[in-house]
Amino acid sequence: xxxxxxxxxxxxxxxxxxxxxxxxxxxSRRPERLxxxxxxxxxxxxxxAERLTHSRFEACLSRAGVVLLATPAPGRHWASAAxxxxxxxxxxxxxxxxxxxxxxxxxxxxxxxxAMAVGAGMAPGLSCLMGAWLVRRxxxxxxxxxxxxxxxxxxxxxxxxxxxxxPAEERRRGAWTxxxxxxxxxxVWFPADVGGADCYRVSRPDPLLLGRAxxxxxxxxxxxxxxxxxxxxxxxxxxxxxxxxxxxxxxxxEARGESGGLAEALILGAAGRPAVLAGTVAATTAAWAAQGxxxxxxxxxxxxxxxxxxxxxxxxxxxxxxxxFEGTTPAPTW
Amino acid sequence: MAGSEGxxxxxxxxxxxxxxxxxxxxxxxxxxxxxxxxxxxxPSHRGGWRQLSVQDLxxxxxxxxxxxxxGA
Numbered sequence: 310x311x312x313x314x315x316x317x318x319x320x321x322x323x324x325x326x327x328x329x330x331x332x333x334x335x336x337s338r339r340p341e342r343l344x345x346x347x348x349x350x351x352x353x354x355x356x357x358a359e360r361l362t363h364s365r366f367e368a369c370l371s372r373a374g375v376v377l378l379a380t381p382a383p384g385r386h387w388a389s390a391a392x393x394x395x396x397x398x399x400x401x402x403x404x405x406x407x408x409x410x411x412x413x414x415x416x417x418x419x420x421x422x423x424a425m426a427v428g429a430g431m432a433p434g435l436s437c438l439m440g441a442w443l444v445r446r447x448x449x450x451x452x453x454x455x456x457x458x459x460x461x462x463x464x465x466x467x468x469x470x471x472x473x474x475x476p477a478e479e480r481r482r483g484a485w486t487x488x489x490x491x492x493x494x495x496x497v498w499f500p501a502d503v504g505g506a507d508c509y510r511v512s513r514p515d516p517l518l519l520g521r522a523x524x525x526x527x528x529x530x531x532x533x534x535x536x537x538x539x540x541x542x543x544x545x546x547x548x549x550x551x552x553x554x555x556x557x558x559x560x561x562x563e564a565r566g567e568s569g570g571l572a573e574a575l576i577l578g579a580a581g582r583p584a585v586l587a588g589t590v591a592a593t594t595a596a597w598a599a600q601g602x603x604x605x606x607x608x609x610x611x612x613x614x615x616x617x618x619x620x621x622x623x624x625x626x627x628x629x630x631x632x633x634f635e636g637t638t639p640a641p642t643w
Numbered sequence: 644m645a646g647s648e649g650x651x652x653x654x655x656x657x658x659x660x661x662x663x664x665x666x667x668x669x670x671x672x673x674x675x676x677x678x679x680x681x682x683x684x685x686p687s688h689r690g691g692w693r694q695l696s697v698q699d700l701x702x703x704x705x706x707x708x709x710x711x712x713x714g715a
Contacts, residue, residue, distance in 0.1 A: 501692045621700050625700075631700075632692040632694050633693050634693075
């Protein structure tokens with residue numbers, strides 16, 4: 310593993326305790342700061358922290374089944390080295406530029422015959438899996454709309470801050486468009502305890518990954534809940550340090566299409582701490598990648614997971630509560 | 644408000660307060676107009692969230708739905 314933040318720690322704990330990974334090595338630029346976190350990850354010595362250097366990374370690759378990149382820093386260099394060594398890679402980074410960069414390693418993944426899973430967190434990640442399941446379930450899907458609320462660790466909060474000021478790229482009526490950040494207010498109802506929140510366009514890679522997986526989709530958008538202060542201060546540096554970990558959050562995916570000649574909309578959602586949701590998805594993706602259960606190419610989870618129902622069922626087994634909205638909701642303007 | 648100016652041409656404090664109150668009042672009226680004119684409010688929303696089980700995920704699509712995605 311590279312990085313041990315809020316998401317990485319959750320992934321590491323699950324990989325050791327639930328998936329029986331042994332000899333898990335966490336590579337970090339400052340391993341001395343991880344001693345407290347390592348104590349919480351199981352038996353002493355179950356997880357080892359080492360300084361991230363090229364030589365240490367290469368040495369770890371020789372006995373690794375999968376590399377999990379749980380860091381906000383660019384990971385193309387490490388991913389490229391792992392693929393060259395024939396080791397699968399999973400990245401949780403949700404920066405569109407980083408996602409594009411990692412998708413460019415598809416040839417290396419194909420050549421090595423291993424998966425390069427990109428955006429394996431809450432959104433993208435869980436959102437892509439819910440989209441893949443809904444697309445298989447519905448007769449015809451034209452639109453997918455992702456909405457999120459909350460953040461994981463500090464890196465996630467910083468990324469969301471940046472996402473609110475960068476132009477949002479989305480697919481609309483079959484064409485890619487760039488929309489102003491923070492525009493397109495929409496009241497979104499999240500699962501049970503979370504309730505409704507105003508959501509705005511943000512720069513996230515969900516449309517890119519879902520659009521790649523399902524090229525026939527006409528419209529794919531992504532929004533995030535934000536307060537007035539979030540939007541007004543998005544162009545400034547963060548005014549205060551982000552919290553160590555965000556509180557209750559949620560992800561929601563709405564699929565619109567047709568069934569039996571009638572318009573139909575299905576909505577899935579999941580609520581919980583974003584770092585926990587993202588960490589569970591990342592750990593399960595890493596386990597599936599190590600077992601060779603992902604398509605041997607580069608892509609998002611909607612592209613790489615051939616059995617989204619099986620993957621989501623495994624997430625339920627790991628404590629993720631998936632919910633489906635039943636009722637009527639006003640047609641959104643998106 | 645020429646009458647509120649003294650011989651030296653300076654406005655009295657009372658006149659300035661009056662002008663400020665008028666400005667605040669006018670701003671409030673405009674804000675009220677914009678708020679009331681908007682079509683906002685909480686849209687109607689009926690229903691609730693149902694927790695999905697593993698069986699729900701594995702169940703075949705309801706009749707009339709294609710087994711293969713056409714979004715792909």
